[in-house]
Amino acid sequence: MAKPNLHTVAAHAGVSIATVSKVVNGVRYGISEATLERVLASVSELGYRPNRSGRGLRTLRRSIIGMAIVDPSPTFLADPFTTNLVAGLSNYLSDRGFGLLLHGIKPKQVESSFLVKENVVDGLCLMLSGSAQLRRQNTKLFSTLSHPMVVFQDRAADGIPDTCFVNQDDAGGAKALAKLVLARQPKSVLIVIPDIFWPAIELRLEAYWQSMKSAGVAAKIIRCDESDPAAIAHAIEDQIEKAGLPDVIIGANDKIAIVALHSLEERGARVPEDVAVTGFNAFASNDYAGLDLTTARSPAYEMGELGGKLLLERLEGGEFEQREYTLPVGIVPGATV
Amino acid sequence: MAKPNLHTVAAHAGVSIATVSKVVNGVRYGISEATLERVLASVSELGYRPNRSGRGLRTLRRSIIGMAIVDPSPTFLADPFTTNLVAGLSNYLSDRGFGLLLHGIKPKQVESSFLVKENVVDGLCLMLSGSAQLRRQNTKLFSTLSHPMVVFQDRAADGIPDTCFVNQDDAGGAKALAKLVLARQPKSVLIVIPDIFWPAIELRLEAYWQSMKSAGVAAKIIRCDESDPAAIAHAIEDQIEKAGLPDVIIGANDKIAIVALHSLEERGARVPEDVAVTGFNAFASNDYAGLDLTTARSPAYEMGELGGKLLLERLEGGEFEQREYTLPVGIVPGATV
DNA sequence: CTGAAAGCGCTTACAG
């Protein structure tokens, strides 16, 4: 038996489809009590569920937001930052009857994505990886689609209309961690960053660098392939061989910090007595590993919620009120500083 | 300027909307070369993108698959098993022009979800948490929607039409781990499971229990709140105080195994010389923690892909070919057995 | 309080 539609229900209840439509949409004025009840009974008896394509076509609204995650890896959801952000966004939208269309796209395949080629969503969220140039290029491409857009974790740029940027305060978090570290009056600081430059990493690095500089502390920066734990360990141990144990190791993120912690343990260096260690963007699995890392907690979930809120308000109001939002990053005190 | 539609393009190219529709949909027979080029030029010049609501209404297909994750937690995406499965599903669908509508739902709010109340998707994927009874109830509810369904990680049940179950071989994985462990000829085995009974945990437990039984090895089972690392540690240490160090600790999952590893380290017990340890459902962050846990690797990504494949084939073919699929679980040898 | 009618953007069987 085919799915019931407005006509089926109308026939069953002995009213017009207009009346059924009103009842289904909760329009309660200008409907008699008797009609209301009869229609409601038919809806329930037939198991009628409004078809969103019909409504969408009529209203030119689909109640769907697209989330494009541009990432070379097929496991584009692996990062806890991403999953928390997506969860916040999805929950915010779901609570308001909006769906989230999730789409991981390889950087080179953006143009052939159905999100780009077809008109499927009311608004778009963007999270991009890759070089600044590639990110800018893809952001531009998406912006030609004339959908309202929210871009996460990227610097606000001109020439991208109807778009709002939502970031976490990486600089602020790094500054706060630097302050904690500097209270120990270190002589030497080792900063370990990934060899791929994310804008967030750039902001953290700059904040660390400035903080160390104004405190007159010598800071050394090294890079490593953060996707490979062995490569991180190798980079750190190399540097220690060359220059000796630093007073502080600042990891650009938790992955790096955790590897540093293990390297230090193997050397028999005490943390934080001999060497203090910090990370960035805490995630819960640290707890299971028995680590009590001093780090910064990302407001990823809240960023997702905010992105959803901004997009829905934009859809209501016709324009974004602000061009950029920056959410505070909390410090997780831990026991490694 | 409003978004171009078929009429805009048709007027611009000087043809009918039927012709534009054919060109846009790649119908190449019965179209002259000259017309084809003219239409393509207009499409590109005007930046035309077909509106899916229109097509969806006409074809009664939306090219959208819903993924409902029923979970009490707002961070319903936190588990690596879930994210890998969703990534596999999403990628499979995206590559075929289908969108994935992601929806985390609290167990009590299933009925008010728009995925239930409205007709939005062509097919449904389900991942459920909670008691067997609650899961069965929600599966039933979704099955009344008369969408083809794929249910992940739940036992196939009767009375649920047009539904296919996709599972990983938890029993097989557990059996293989048990075999590894039994090669050490242990005298006593401690099995640590979560106090909430997932069907997967149940299957693993049964396989462990049977394996130990037929080998004549004494096995003790204890439960703990696996969402709290301290609670896991407490449960394990309690048991060790009471009954002494076992020869093997089998964690029902990696979280538990990792906590066990740390407890043993604090006691100065050597792994695997004094105590062997196994987990289940490996995830990559173990590598960063410097652990080399003996565990089983879940085919979560492949399960997602398979679910997408089954659903798309079902949409083509009219029915599922098989009622249930079970994907093999790989063993990660590690260094803790 | 109720319903007839127009129309959202599209596809497709059919006539020419």
Next chain:
DNA sequence: CTGAAAGCGCTTACAG
């Protein structure tokens, strides 16, 4: 090779 026309399921301004 091309296009007129019907109709997918719905909402809404309007007439009664």
